[in-house]
Amino acid sequence: MDHLHIPDACQPQALSVPYLGFAPKYDRLEFIKFPERHGQNSDKLINSHNLNPWRKGWVESFFQEWLWFGVMDEFAKACDINLDLDTFVTDNPSSSGRIITTASLVSLAAPKPPQTNFNLTAGLAGGLNHVQGMFQGFAEAAKTAAKKRLVATVRPPTGKRIDLAKSLDSAQRVLRAIAKRHSPLVRFEIVLSVDILCESIAQIVKARFGESIKLQSASSFQKFEAAMIARNWCPSRITSVVTEASTSLNYIASLLPSYESESHRGCRPRKCLKGTSTSKDISPLHRDTCPGDCPDISIEESQIIQMWKSGGIPGFRPQPGVNLDHLEIIDCTRQPFVAISHVWAHGMGNSSKNALPTCQVKFLCNLVRQVAGNDAVLWVDPLSVPIDPETKRIAILKLRKVYEEAYKVLVIDRDLVKVGSDQTEQALQLLCSEWQRRLWTLQEGRLARDLYIQFKDSAVPISALMTTNPRSEFGATEFDYTLGAKLDLQHRFLKRQKKDHLFFLNLVEDLAPRSVTHTSDEPICLAILLGLDLNEFHPYPKMADVYRSFPSIPQDLMFINQPRLTDRGLTWAPSTFLEVEFVQFPYGPATLPGHLSVEGLHVVKDCLLLHQDLIFQRVTGNGVYIIETTNGESYAIEPQDFVSPDGRSSVMQLNRVISKPAVMGENEGPLRNCFKGRSSKRNTRKEWHLLLQV
Structure with missing residues (x-):
């Protein structure tokens, strides 16, 4: 799996895939019949039990030869690529034995760029600038059109890629059957290597041919979650990166180092149980490099109150080499300033007075100078927002102006400042950060016109973490394993000018x-x-x-x-x-x-009207019901039994008679017909909502 870019900080946890070599090598004939050609039955192999160690090793090797090397061979045939399968096996540099290597896959990711030859004679030299300008315009238009074609022309596999798609589907079906065993028949890293190979091949086919191969991963995301939780990741912080969208991204994310010192095993997917309980408990902390005895730097509250009431925004100018016992209060409305966005519980929150330890102020001043120069003005809420309730309200009313007008907004998170310079790790750690899990930081990040994230070596603009780096001119994003993470960042931080209902939905997400x-x-x-x-x-x-x-x-x-x-x-x-x-x-x-009136929300939704005296009859064990109507029609639906946290939503029970008119609607879009297939993706509930009309 070494074709994936693994950040340096993740390398200690990276998996090597051993090449076993006990079973016959893949013979490069028809993929699906490989077991038959060797007198084996795949179903019997999968369901075999009580194998002696030698036989178990042989069976595991057999599946590796068939699924990994067979899939690679099918890929070579489908794309007319001359591949020597032996080149994907190499010596293990850190120990004895041999391992699988996929480094050469990167060179196969992008299609060959189109080549155009021009023969400009000396007589045309005088108009060269004009011609170059024309071609530059054509090139930009071609790039735009190419990107649109990549989106618009993705189609099912054709020609030889049809057989490739069938082989990938067969391979993953076998992997899923293996994964269902109570006792593992094939070790996790081998199953994962085949899964990631299938995903990589599908991405290459999409980039080279504009054809989409549908996959169903056999690698359970719960394994990746468990690996992160074992390294003290909180479950509430990993849901943004561990999804069913990409096995490759899940694997890379599962290698991320955590900077938490204690376990979060008791926390829930949407709630950390180890956070600060109330703001009254929040006091500033000293920096790790400080002995803990430096004095506080306090701001005279009357001065900042006066500035807020007079229409100003109080900030502070740090001067290099100057004693910080007294900070100069500056009106931020008259000059560029850097606003700090942080999690209060990380050491720079103070709910009792406008003061911070000297070590924290020096730390902030140093970072602000690095991103905005020596004359930069600092704005940070523990010093700039007064405790006095009346003036605090004035400050809160102006928070939008503060973050919108700041020259830069600098994010400081206690874990992110430990992250190195690898942008893959930076993007993933940002999505997993506690800064992304607090309410007030949402507006601070979204309102900023120039948002910077402070990492260990430097502050990085958010735009750099959202940018895809193409390996080729066309199909640039199709082989980017972190594309999902970058799109997530774009979804959160790209400015949306129109404050419509879609903007509201984006905020809610x-x-x-x-x-x-x-x-x-x-x-x-x-x-x-x-x-x-x-x-x-x-x-x-x-x-x-x-x-x-x-x-x-x-x-x-x-x-x-x-x-x-x-x-x-x-x-x-x-x-x-x-x-x-x-x-x-x-x-x-x-x-x-929807249209909101005094009576309620007026909506237009495709729906299924349920009239009086309809009976839900459960016909299967997985929650499918049949609705029988008085005119003999039957409808199949799959509802979810639930009670909302406030206890006001009713539970749909077996054979319950619906005595009131009701509307049946779904939460993922229009109800085209009651037999519509439901998504099996992680966290996508199979549910219908029964809304009683009152």
Whole structure:
């Protein structure tokens, strides 16, 4: 699996795939009949038990020869590539034995770029600049068109790639059968190597031919999660990178080092149970390099109160080599400044006074000078936002202005500052960071016009972590294993000018994994991000105010399984979007906004109307029901039995008579017909929501 880019910090955990070599080598004939040609039956091999060590080793080697080398051979045939299968076996540099190597796969990832020859004579030299300008315009147009074609022309496999797709499907089907065994027949790293090889081949085919091969991974994401949790990762921080979208990305993410000193095994996927309980418990900490006895640097609260009330934004100018006992207070509205975004519990929060230890202030001043020069002005909330409630409200009302107008916003997370210079690790660690799991940092990151993330060696602009680095001009992103992570960052941080219902949905998705100490802060942050005028609410907006102030309400919000508001016309509305187990919405023309009135939310949804006296009859063991109507028609549906956290949603029971008119709707888009297939992807629930009309 060495064709994957493994960051240096992940190398100690990287897996080597041993080449066993006990069974006959792959004979490069028809893939599916390889067992038959050697007098074997794959089903019997998979289901064999009580094997002696020699036989078990032979069976494991047989599957490696068939599935790994057979898949590689099918790939070579389908793409007309001359491959010597022996070149994929090499000596293990760190120990005895031989291992599988896939380093040469990288060179096969991209198609050959088109070549055009021009013969410009001396007589045309005078118009060369004009011609170059024309061709530059043509080239840019061609690039744009090529990218569009890559999206628009992806099609099913054709020609020889049809057989390749069948072979990949067969290989993964065998792997899934092996994975279901209670006792492992084939070691995990061999199963994983075949799985990643299949995924890599599918990506190469997509990049070279514009053909998509559908795969169903045999490598359970739970194994990758377990590996991360064993290294003290909190389950609430790994859900962004460990998904069913990419086995390769899951593997790389599972190698990430954690900088936590204690286990988080008791935490939940959407809630860390080891965080600070209340903001009253938050006091600033000294830097690790400080003995812990440096004095606090305090700010005279009356000075910053006066500046906030006069319309200014108080910041501080650090001067190199100057005693920091007294910081100069500067009005940020008159010059460029750097705003700090951080997690309060990481050592720079102070809920009792405007003060920080000298070591923390020196640390901040040094970082600010590195990203903005010696004359930079520092803005950080423990020093700039007063404790006084009246003036604190003035500061909160201006937070949007602070982060939008900052010359740079610098993110400081206690774990990210330990991450090296590898951008793959930087992107993945950012997605897993605690900074991405707190409510207030959401607006700080999204509102910034120039967001920088502080890592160990330097601060890196978020744009650098979202950029795909092409290996070729065309098909650039098709062989980028971190593409999913980069697209996730783009989804979170690319600016969206239009504050419509899709923007609201995007915010809700980003809120789902986050948490906050005071629940009353959620509508404040939402109002700031949605661009609402906070002066209209006293003292601060509530969730009902946010719903009523936003012109376009996404219809699909009513399907989020969260506690509901009790306000008139808003009993359909979730009272919070935080710490939701899973939220993902469809985007596009089908995602229509709803219209909010005094009575409630008016929506237009494809649905199945259930009339009185309909009986749900369970016909299978996996939750499928038949609805029988009075005119003899039958419908098959697959509902989910659930009760919302507030206990207000009803449980659908076997043979329960529905005595009220109701609407059956689904949470992933229009209900085209009641036999619609459901996604089997991780975290995608198979559910229908029964909404009783009252």
